[in-house]
């Protein structure tokens with residue numbers, strides 16, 4: 576084990592639309608160490624979401640490989656991939672994606688329940704994390720009853736509840752004001768540091784990028800250090 580959370584080699588992604596094809600990722604290789612935090616920047620349309628989705632196994636590369644904690648994800652079956660993702664990966668979406676028909680506590684506990692834990696035990700495990708993100712008074716509220724920042728904090732708690740080895744976040748502060756954006760990012764950085772979780776955050780926000788150990792920029796399908 577070399578201690579890397581993510582390693583990808585020669586990743587390319589081409590979208591073919593009739594006769595036009597778009598090469599969004601053009602042979603990208605990089606590695607993120609356990610406990611390292613990385614900002615992924617680049618202009619709109621540069622391929623940030625595409626790259627995160629490939630790293631998460633949500634989308635497939637046209638060529639190249641992705642290793643998560645030393646395991647190649649490309650050749651796994653759907654159920655193997657779902658299991659690996661559930662154990663090793665937390666994903667924070669731009670628009671939180673909380674399930675509207677479940678309470679805040681149930682939402683945060685959901686990855687544990689999906690992983691096979693009983694509902695009561697999952698809720699007991701999830702509640703200290705909700706306290707950490709300052710939502711201890713909101714356990715039984717529905718997502719629609721929370722502010723945007725509170726929902727994002729709940730989404731961060733949900734991404735971390737399984738103590739994943741890596742968190743991927745796609746513009747997690749895109750719809751928050753500067754103060755709440757910083758709260759969400761500080762929280763993510765702090766909680767990840769506690770567990771040596773690697774973080775990759777796609778962001779347009781320079782303050783967010785500066786909160787990470789290093790920043791990478793996507794341009795013309797290539798990845799550069801910034």
Ligand SMILES: Nc1ncnc2c1ncn2[C@@H]1O[C@H](COP(=O)(O)OP(=O)(O)OP(=O)(O)O)[C@@H](O)[C@H]1O
Nearest residue numbers: 590592597599617618619620621622623624625626
């Ligand atoms: N399913 C698809 N089919 C065809 N082209 C796609 C598809 N998904 C994304 N693209 C194209 O790939 C490029 C990269 O998109 P992507 O969403 O990864 O960019 P991004 O860097 O996340 O942008 P933003 O900052 O606006 O979120 C864009 O030009 C987009 O139009």
Ligand SMILES: [Mg+2]
Nearest residue numbers: 623624625745
């Ligand atoms: Mg995007």
